[in-house]
Amino acid sequence: MANSTEHFFTKRNLVNVLDECLNKTLGEVDINHVFDKTISNPKITGIAGDVIEQSVLGYPADNRQEPDLNIDGVKTELKTTGIRYSKKEKQKKYEAKEPMSITAVSPDKIVTELFNNSRFWHKLEHLLFVYYLYDSATTVTASGYANFFIKGYEFFEFDESDKNILEKDWTTVRDFIAELQNNYADYESQYPRLSSELRNKLLYIDTAPKWPNKPRFRLKRSVITAIVQEHFGDKLEQLPGRYNSYSDIERKCHELTLLNSGKTIKQLIQFYNIPDKSICKNIGEKIVVRMFDGTANKMQKIKLFSKIGMYGKTIVVTQKGLRTEDMKLFCIDFEEITNPDITFEDSSFRDFFLNNQMLCIVFEEPSADAVFEDNKFLGFKQLIFDDDFIEKHVKTVWDKIRILIFNNELKDVVSIDKKTGKPRINKKTGTVKSAPNFPKSSEGLIFVRGGGIDSTQKTEIVNNIKMYKQFVWIKGSYIADKLTKIEFL
Numbered sequence: 119m120a121n122s123t124e125h126f127f128t129k130r131n132l133v134n135v136l137d138e139c140l141n142k143t144l145g146e147v148d149i150n151h152v153f154d155k156t157i158s159n160p161k162i163t164g165i166a167g168d169v170i171e172q173s174v175l176g177y178p179a180d181n182r183q184e185p186d187l188n189i190d191g192v193k194t195e196l197k198t199t200g201i202r203y204s205k206k207e208k209q210k211k212y213e214a215k216e217p218m219s220i221t222a223v224s225p226d227k228i229v230t231e232l233f234n235n236s237r238f239w240h241k242l243e244h245l246l247f248v249y250y251l252y253d254s255a256t257t258v259t260a261s262g263y264a265n266f267f268i269k270g271y272e273f274f275e276f277d278e279s280d281k282n283i284l285e286k287d288w289t290t291v292r293d294f295i296a297e298l299q300n301n302y303a304d305y306e307s308q309y310p311r312l313s314s315e316l317r318n319k320l321l322y323i324d325t326a327p328k329w330p331n332k333p334r335f336r337l338k339r340s341v342i343t344a345i346v347q348e349h350f351g352d353k354l355e356q357l358p359g360r361y362n363s364y365s366d367i368e369r370k371c372h373e374l375t376l377l378n379s380g381k382t383i384k385q386l387i388q389f390y391n392i393p394d395k396s397i398c399k400n401i402g403e404k405i406v407v408r409m410f411d412g413t414a415n416k417m418q419k420i421k422l423f424s425k426i427g428m429y430g431k432t433i434v435v436t437q438k439g440l441r442t443e444d445m446k447l448f449c450i451d452f453e454e455i456t457n458p459d460i461t462f463e464d465s466s467f468r469d470f471f472l473n474n475q476m477l478c479i480v481f482e483e484p485s486a487d488a489v490f491e492d493n494k495f496l497g498f499k500q501l502i503f504d505d506d507f508i509e510k511h512v513k514t515v516w517d518k519i520r521i522l523i524f525n526n527e528l529k530d531v532v533s534i535d536k537k538t539g540k541p542r543i544n545k546k547t548g549t550v551k552s553a554p555n556f557p558k559s560s561e562g563l564i565f566v567r568g569g570g571i572d573s574t575q576k577t578e579i580v581n582n583i584k585m586y587k588q589f590v591w592i593k594g595s596y597i598a599d600k601l602t603k604i605e606f607l
Contacts, residue, residue: 124188125177129273132175132189136248136271139174144250145264148173156260161459165260167198170248185241194244194273200252201269201346205449205587212269212350214342215252217469220335223325225309229296233285238335242284245274249346257457272349280322280425282362287320291335317472318502319364321426324473327463338473339466340427354421355414361422368500371477371607374409375497383481384491397491402432402479405495417477427474431501434481434493435598444559444594445476449587450566452580455516456523462516467590471508476501478601497606501597515564515590518557528581529555554585563596 139147150173185195200215221241249270298308309329322341325333361367390408403417417423417430448470462468478501481493522528533542533551542551556566568586576584
């Protein structure tokens with residue numbers, strides 16, 4: 119007997135309904151006046167999903183743990199998903215606004231489940247994504263969502279390789295909870311370990327918030343971004359081979375090290391048929407992709423690496439193990455960081471360190487005056503940022519930036535020539551060099567540095583101060599010290 123609370127549709131009907139919504143705002147499609155409730159509750163969450171459910175598809179909201187829709191007999195989960203323009207790309211590309219919540223982590227129930235029959239997989243097996251563009255330079259109240267356009271939709275199913283990864287991730291969580299329950303009398307006291315200890319073992323998912331707040335399974339923002347970008351035409355390359363866990367990637371890295379250790383960059387370029395004109399600081403990423411039998415120039419153009427948030431970083435050390443350069447990480451999203459309602463815990467600033475990692479491609483320079491292509495390949499090291507580092511160093515910089523902005527202490531500081539005591543001049547443009555007083559490398563391990571071609575490219579404006587795009591960096595000395603304590607894969 120069918121569940122009386124199921125919402126039945128045909129795919130043809132849904133296509134017709136959703137096609138009519140494309141390039142209309144959420145406000146325009148809100149025929150049932152769902153936005154009216156934002157008048158008395160301006161900070162209500164989930165308003166976009168409520169509009170799609172109640173005004174577009176015409177059924178009331180519910181909190182069932184089963185998928186929302188029955189489409190031609192197939193139970194399907196509806197996910198109304200915010201997208202935004204990526205800060206990383208020169209061309210306008212979409213990325214996910216946030217991770218995607220799936221279902222509650224229920225410790226007492228999950229230990230009795232098998233993956234194919236789990237609530238987790240029931241929610242993910244068949245999906246209908248409806249994408250709206252969060253197109254605002256500032257944070258909006260719930261009523262402001264009425265101005266956001268619906269940009270697309272797709273009926274989505276994970277392929278077999280993605281399903282295998284999800285099953286491996288889910289099983290890791292289930293087995294960890296079962297182990298706690300079997301080994302500790304007061305096992306609930308151990309549940310806070312769930313998010314932190316499993317974070318570096320899960321490819322596609324995480325669990326948040328931390329216990330005692332009841333956690334939920336989430337798809338990482340990087341996974342949703344990859345799905346979004348593929349839907350809107352930015353195809354990612356699929357690697358040959360099966361990689362269902364970090365251990366599979368580590369095993370491949372170890373094999374590649376045995377094969378290539380000691381070869382110079384020039385020899386690797388020749389061995390993997392990479393054009394000579396490609397020799398530059400980013401050559402390590404290109405080499406790694408070729409080693410994994412891919413053809414893209416960047417690891418983030420590979421489906422696997424993009425979804426799991428694995429970035430390639432070329433590390434050059436001296437024969438004494440010293441690092442030669444600081445490492446650039448990501449561009450600061452000032453729309454987020456200037457939003458007083460967003461906490462560090464919910465920020466993409468924290469998320470980068472929490473859910474991404476660096477695959478360090480380590481080279482050694484034979485001498486201080488050696489040319490770049492003579493550096494020798496040593497192997498791979500995996501760099502992960504633990505909770506203590508994030509809390510002590512990353513949050514400190516987040517807080518400093520916010521204090522400068524919110525207290526109106528942000529200044530554009532003129533660069534002074536130490537020899538002459540006069541302002542330094544950009545020779546190309548004739549303008550005075552200056553930079554905002556964000557945390558510098560002299561102040562900590564994490565710091566902020568602008569990046570641009572010349573002073574005419576100051577396209578970022580914060581507190582009415584024009585500046586280059588601002589990037590978060592990490593000190594090379596810290597990287598060097600950290601890597602000496604990490605074994606090669």
